Amino acid sequence: xxxxxxxxxxxxRLAKQQKAQTYVSVKxxxxxWRVVTQQNVFTxxxxxxxxxxxxxxxxxxxxxxDERDDFRMTLMKQEGMDAPILLDILNSLTExxxxxxxxxxxxxxxxxxxxxxxxxxxxxx
Numbered sequence: 001x002x003x004x005x006x007x008x009x010x011x012x013r014l015a016k017q018q019k020a021q022t023y024v025s026v027k028x029x030x031x032x033w034r035v036v037t038q039q040n041v042f043t044x045x046x047x048x049x050x051x052x053x054x055x056x057x058x059x060x061x062x063x064x065x066d067e068r069d070d071f072r073m074t075l076m077k078q079e080g081m082d083a084p085i086l087l088d089i090l091n092s093l094t095e096x097x098x099x100x101x102x103x104x105x106x107x108x109x110x111x112x113x114x115x116x117x118x119x120x121x122x123x124x125x
Contacts, residue, residue: 022038023064024096026093028093033064035064035097036063036064040061059072059075
């Protein structure tokens with residue numbers, strides 16, 4: 001039986017999506033991070049289902065690839081970082097990225113400042 005090569009169909013589409021990836025600047029823990037505006041949907045669904053490895057992947061991969069190691073290390077160094085705070089941070093980063101701000105607020109200096117949208121989830125406290 002011949003192998004059906006789905007890479008020929010989906011490879012170019014995935015490559016196009018990867019090249020079109022955009023980031024939103026946020027300030028957290030005293031520095032700016034570039035947050036990805038389009039998360040891996042499979043990972044998000046698995047994380048929503050409670051898969052711990054998927055949740056770790058979502059948290060680790062929410063920032064630009066060049067910043068991922070620093071982001072993970074910064075998270076690990078935070079005193080008092082419990083599960084509710086971590087999930088609130090992840091929710092906030094996801095909500096900011098979903099808004100995809102395209103311009104700086106009026107009167108701001110050259111840096112890009114992002115204000116998170118009001119929480120839409122019931123998990124926010």
